[in-house]
Amino acid sequence: MQLTKRALAAGLALVLSCASAMAQYPDKPVRLVVPFPPGGPTDVFARVLSVGLAEQLGQQVVIENKAGAGGTVGTDLVAKSKPDGYTLLFGTAATHGINVSLYATLPYDPLKDFELIALGGLVPMVLLVPPGQPRTLKELVAKLKAAPGTATYASSGNGTTNHLAGELFKTRAGVDAVHVPYRGSGPALQDLMAGRVTFMFDSFGTSLEQIKAGKLYAVAIMADKRSQARPDVPTTAEASLADFVGGTWNVIAAPAGTPKEIVGRVNAAINKALEGPMVAERLKQLGIESVTDSTPTSTRAFVTSEITKWREVVRLAGAKVD
Numbered sequence: 001m002q003l004t005k006r007a008l009a010a011g012l013a014l015v016l017s018c019a020s021a022m023a024q025y026p027d028k029p030v031r032l033v034v035p036f037p038p039g040g041p042t043d044v045f046a047r048v049l050s051v052g053l054a055e056q057l058g059q060q061v062v063i064e065n066k067a068g069a070g071g072t073v074g075t076d077l078v079a080k081s082k083p084d085g086y087t088l089l090f091g092t093a094a095t096h097g098i099n100v101s102l103y104a105t106l107p108y109d110p111l112k113d114f115e116l117i118a119l120g121g122l123v124p125m126v127l128l129v130p131p132g133q134p135r136t137l138k139e140l141v142a143k144l145k146a147a148p149g150t151a152t153y154a155s156s157g158n159g160t161t162n163h164l165a166g167e168l169f170k171t172r173a174g175v176d177a178v179h180v181p182y183r184g185s186g187p188a189l190q191d192l193m194a195g196r197v198t199f200m201f202d203s204f205g206t207s208l209e210q211i212k213a214g215k216l217y218a219v220a221i222m223a224d225k226r227s228q229a230r231p232d233v234p235t236t237a238e239a240s241l242a243d244f245v246g247g248t249w250n251v252i253a254a255p256a257g258t259p260k261e262i263v264g265r266v267n268a269a270i271n272k273a274l275e276g277p278m279v280a281e282r283l284k285q286l287g288i289e290s291v292t293d294s295t296p297t298s299t300r301a302f303v304t305s306e307i308t309k310w311r312e313v314v315r316l317a318g319a320k321v322d
Contacts, residue, residue, distance in 0.1 A: 025085055025262050029060040032252075034090045035074025037067045041123070041205045041286070045250060046090040048282045049120055052273030057266075070159070070321060071095040072106065079108040083115075083255040085262035090120070093161055093248040097306035101314040102159045102321050115258045116303055118270040119294040120250035121283060124223035125165045125201040126233065128216045130192050133199065137220050137239035140199065144175035151177040151198040154188040159319045161248045162188075164310060165201035165222065167317035172244045192216065203248065204229045204287025222246050229287035251303060263296055 032050055036042045043065060050061040066074030071094050078089035089095075096110040108114075127137070134140040144151050155163035158181045170177060180197055182188035185206045192200045193215045204227060210216040211230065220239040221227055236244040252270055254263060273279055274290040283290050294302075313319075 025265060026057050026059040028086065029062050030057060030085070031062050031064050031087045032090055033074045033078050033087065034063055034065050035067060035071040035077075035095055036065065036092075038065050041203065042090065042092055042250065044205075044286065045121065045283070045288060048279055048286075049090075049270070049273060052276045052279040053269055055276070056269035056272050070099055070102070072099060072103070072108075076107040078253070079113040079255055081255050083257035083259075085254060085258055085266065087255065088117070088266070089114070089251075089253045091251045091253050093306065093310075096251055096253070096303050097249075098159065098161065098164065098310045098314070100307060101311040102319060110307065111300070111304065113256050114253040115256060115263050115296065116299040117252045117254055117263050117296055118267045119291040119299050119302060120252055120270065120274070121288040121290045122223075122247060122249045123203045123205065123288050124221050124227065124245070124247035125162060126204055126207065126221045126227075126230075127169070127199060127201055127219040127236075128189075128192060128207055128211075129199045129219055130195045130216060131214075132195060133217070135217050135219060137234075137236065137241055140219060141173050141175055141241075144173070144177060144198075148176040149178065151175075152180050152196075153177045154180050154182060154192050154197040154200040156185040156188055156202075157181050157183060159314070159321050161246075162201040162203075164313045164317060164319065165246055166199075167319070168246060168313050169201065169244065171313075171316060173241060189216070208287055223289070227287055227289070228284045246309070249302075249306070251299060267294070267296055 032046060034043050034046045047063055050063055054061040066077050075089060075095040078087055081087035100106055100110055134143055153166045185202055188200060191197050207216060211218050218233045220236045221233050222236055222245050224245055226235060271292050274292045
């Protein structure tokens with residue numbers, strides 16, 4: 001009987017301690033792990049969001065870059081961190097939507113090992129062509145169908161989002177083109193501007209300046225609505241290709257087991273931060289469509305659907321990691 005009382009007392013003390021910790025959260029800086037190198041689009045977005053998130057949480061949000069293996073290294077680090085809300089992940093379509101189909105084994109499960117807190121933003125892919133290529137989707141598709149297998153399309157590497165967008169395009173449009181992988185978007189865009197490849201899918205964030213300068217032409221955007229960054233560019237549906245939506249996205253996640261109260265607190269802070277004028281304007285400039293109303297439930301449903309979609313694309317493409 002005495003043992004039972006002690007166990008109950010210990011359990012109650014633990015509950016009260018956890019409740020007190022959650023009531024004070026956060027009482028120290030929060031680490032936001034970016035599983036990619038500094039300076040890239042994911043890192044830039046994370047740093048913009050971290051400023052607004054710090055204001056909402058009342059604590060500093062420290063960016064920590066842990067790159068490697070297509071985002072796997074940093075993502076796994078967070079999956080195995082203490083679930084106390086002080087280590088968060090700035091994940092992507094790669095870490096949580098695609099890698100599970102590309103890699104024979106992953107050290108983490110994108111659903112089971114995380115509390116998926118909120119969507120940060122959606123970054124639709126835009127279909128790009130150099131000067132001299134057709135500037136409408138109908139004309140480009142007609143050209144590709146007239147000479148199957150002779151056109152080429154660039155990507156930033158095997159298994160990347162823009163590679164898989166190209167494979168999805170081939171399937172939906174019924175065309176054939178040869179994939180040419182590069183080591184990053186930079187060299188791929190250089191060859192595209194030089195006309196060495198026929199087309200490429202990429203985000204506005206990395207190609208907007210070249211589009212503005214007339215070095216590349218944006219044919220259509222893979223989204224349900226036009227981009228705030230370039231409202232003159234039609235959606236793929238408007239340009240004659242329905243059911244062709246996709247791109248990359250960002251998800252903020254915590255290790256599985258993080259208390260629901262903390263998850264809810266961070267979710268509300270993220271949504272509020274994304275509504276802030278400074279963050280909203282900067283994301284607009286980057287071609288990122290912010291999501292200000294996601295919940296942990298809707299975020300998990302979205303990520304689950306993306307895993308299913310990209311799994312089929314990877315299967316059809318026979319894509320493998322470099």
